[in-house]
Amino acid sequence: MQIRTETAQDYIQVFELNVKAFGNREDESRLIERIRASEEFVPELSIVAEQDGAVIGHILLSRAKVLDGNHSQEVIVLAPIAVDPQMQRQGIGAALIREGTERSRQLGYEIILLIGHPGYYPQFGFTPARAYGLALTQFTVPDEVFQVYGLQEGALEKVKGELIYPAAFF
Numbered sequence: 001m002q003i004r005t006e007t008a009q010d011y012i013q014v015f016e017l018n019v020k021a022f023g024n025r026e027d028e029s030r031l032i033e034r035i036r037a038s039e040e041f042v043p044e045l046s047i048v049a050e051q052d053g054a055v056i057g058h059i060l061l062s063r064a065k066v067l068d069g070n071h072s073q074e075v076i077v078l079a080p081i082a083v084d085p086q087m088q089r090q091g092i093g094a095a096l097i098r099e100g101t102e103r104s105r106q107l108g109y110e111i112i113l114l115i116g117h118p119g120y121y122p123q124f125g126f127t128p129a130r131a132y133g134l135a136l137t138q139f140t141v142p143d144e145v146f147q148v149y150g151l152q153e154g155a156l157e158k159v160k161g162e163l164i165y166p167a168a169f170f
């Protein structure tokens with residue numbers, strides 16, 4: 001299996017993979033298309049897992065803002081992630097998350113935020129975000145679902161405010 005940056009040649013396979021992984025719906029595939037077309041897209045944070053020429057996993061991380069009064073901080077949001085249903089529970093999702101977080105760290109971002117399953121992300125170091133003074137009002141989700149991961153020393157103590165998802169998410 002190879003983990004690498006997505007290219008335009010992967011777009012169709014990534015679309016179909018997300019349809020399959022999310023129970024035969026196109027919502028996440030369309031979200032990916034909107035993010036790719038937006039200012040918040042970071043090409044090296046759209047990452048695929050490939051085996052024998054087939055895309056079997058994909059993760060997308062992109063830019064968003066945390067607003068605190070007049071201060072705006074650029075952060076990363078993770079969404080979506082998908083692994084081929086026939087290839088799940090083999091560590092592919094974990095490998096994509098590790099690669100995505102490492103690349104985000106190297107690009108200098110402070111934190112990654114996500115809305116996701118509380119049974120999955122904590123093993124990678126994600127933790128409830130509201131406990132760190134981060135707010136979310138665009139979506140109504142339980143505390144344990146809104147999660148944050150610190151990429152730099154002291155980042156979780158430093159970045160406070162309300163996460164604003166960009167227009168591509170709506």
Ligand SMILES: CC(C)(COP(=O)(O)OP(=O)(O)OC[C@H]1O[C@@H](n2cnc3c(N)ncnc32)[C@H](O)[C@@H]1OP(=O)(O)O)[C@@H](O)C(=O)NCCC(=O)NCCS
Nearest residue numbers: 021022081082083088089090091092093094095116117119
């Ligand atoms: C979520 C998803 C990307 C995980 O990918 P994956 O390659 O299966 O995950 P991994 O093999 O790296 O999982 C590592 C660990 O996470 C946990 N885990 C994985 N899938 C899980 C699930 N469906 N429910 C609960 N725990 C799960 C397990 O502890 C697993 O380790 P184990 O197999 O040794 O028990 C994949 O299940 C998927 O595509 N799901 C459908 C789309 C989706 O829901 N995306 C996330 C939206 S929040």
